[in-house]
Amino acid sequence: MSHSRSRLSYLKSILKLPNNHAAETTAIRSTITVVPSAYLMEIYVGTPPVKQMMELDTGSDLSWTQCHPCVNCFEQNQPIFNSDQSSSYQVLRSCYSSDCLKLRRHIDCTRSNEKCKYRISYGNGLRSKGELAKETYTVGGTSIENILHGCGHENIRVFDKQSSGVIGLGDSPLSFFGQIRNSIGGMFSYCLVPEFGSNPNARSMISFGNNEIVYGRGMMSTTLFRRLYNAYYFLKLESISVGRYRTIQMITQSITQPGNILIDTSALLSYLPSVVLENLKEALIQEIGKRPLNVSDGFCYESNTYIPTITFHFADGADLALSKMNIFISNRNMLCLAIEEDDDDHYLPIFGNLPQMNFLIIYNIPGRKVYFKPTDCSRHIITT
Structure with a gap:
């Protein structure tokens, strides 16, 4: 840069x-x-x-x-x-x-x-x-x-x-x-x-514009999908890995509605179908080695708990390795999963702003691509 x-x-x-x-x-x-x-x-x-x-x-x-x-x-x-x-x-x-x-x-x-x-x-x-x-x-x-x-x-x-x-x-x-x-x-x-x-x-x-976009090592791309009469951006999430081995398959996208997850900067939380979310929680329990805390308002662990890397596998080989800070949020000395069930209020899966942190994300609308590059965003600032 x-x-x-x-x-x-x-x-x-x-x-x-x-x-x-x-x-x-x-x-x-x-x-x-x-x-x-x-x-x-x-x-x-x-x-x-x-x-x-x-x-x-x-x-x-x-x-x-x-x-x-x-x-x-x-x-x-x-x-x-x-x-x-x-x-x-x-x-x-x-x-x-x-x-x-x-x-x-x-x-x-x-x-x-x-x-x-x-x-x-x-x-x-x-x-x-x-x-x-x-x-x-x-x-x-x-x-x-x-x-x-x-x-x-x-x-x-x-x-x-x-x-x-x-x-x-x-x-x-x-x-x-x-x-x-x-x-x-x-x-x-x-x-x-x-x-x-x-x-x-x-x-x-x-x-806005491509003048300062630098492609290089670590850059990944995935297909950007658009839906008819819809202004939003959809990606195809194929599966999710927890740690190195446990993989959860994402629900196959609709033939009539391309893409299966909305990328949204205004949503803090992410949303997944209930079956996918439950499988993700079970994989986390197995990898962490203990069950979450008995709290009513979330899937939470003590703040010092080891959290494995969670990888979102998007189409075209874009594998986003997400750290603890991308997936969990701090809540009263606990770490709570920042992914919820795709319910009536969120009628489709959403990739929120938390997992987007510390990635340079590039939208190429004519090329129908979204690019991700792991980046220390605190250093990715405008200089004059």
Whole structure:
């Protein structure tokens, strides 16, 4: 990575932004900060730019922040965005405009002649309701005009106070990534620092475009699957190994629905089918050599318990060796398994952000590939 940055300090590229203006840049980059259960991307919204910290979400498309006037909002450290003070804010005046119709099931108009409104709910209890507008985003020094942006006036959930909203990275015309997709070659990458790492102030990076992506030793790739009318990213998990020997087979993917697990940066926990999860727990018991603690709220061991490496075997030979910190979370001097049953609230298996920690993860949408490279993400930061 250092060699690439040195080279790129001399080589600049012209990035064609959605507003048809040109900007001189090596890539669109920003920092990622870890907070309890989530990762926040630094972004500046409006003119003049107002700093916002938005939750990184590959499992969503709409990007939004809390906005004045707030009818019902959660507490946040950053100033709540005031659209009246932004000269670049343009609310969509028609519910039948092509941009408003990109909301699809999230559209919340009651009359045809009113401005575009949205309503969105997430599986973790988060909800947001507001109006859809076009606004200028400034990311790592690059300004991008006319980005579809949700201005949330009613927002429910106890967020970390550092958070002010959600940045949608799904692949759809509505998401932030989808709107700049063609300008950046359909690629983005990120590296997530451990939430419980030794450096609580560690930050890492997210990069849009392939200018700084370095392929090399340790890099693995697996096929990226997309589903019809779905903005999200699916992988094919074939099996799971516990230690060196015990392997649990994953349920075969559906013929009509390719891929069998969603990769999601906004979900702390991972979710597996009940049969697979029970087999995983039994394999852990055998490898650890003792049964878990008798607690009602999880599969837990004492904090000093030896935990074997758990390897997720994805299609095409991408074998992700996950350490204790990728699979277990600390809870009252215990280590508890951060994988739960795929139930009614999580209607499909999910590969959450915990097992993604300390991997450089690259999405190549046109190439239908996701790349993983074991990385110390606390060192994978933006330097100026």
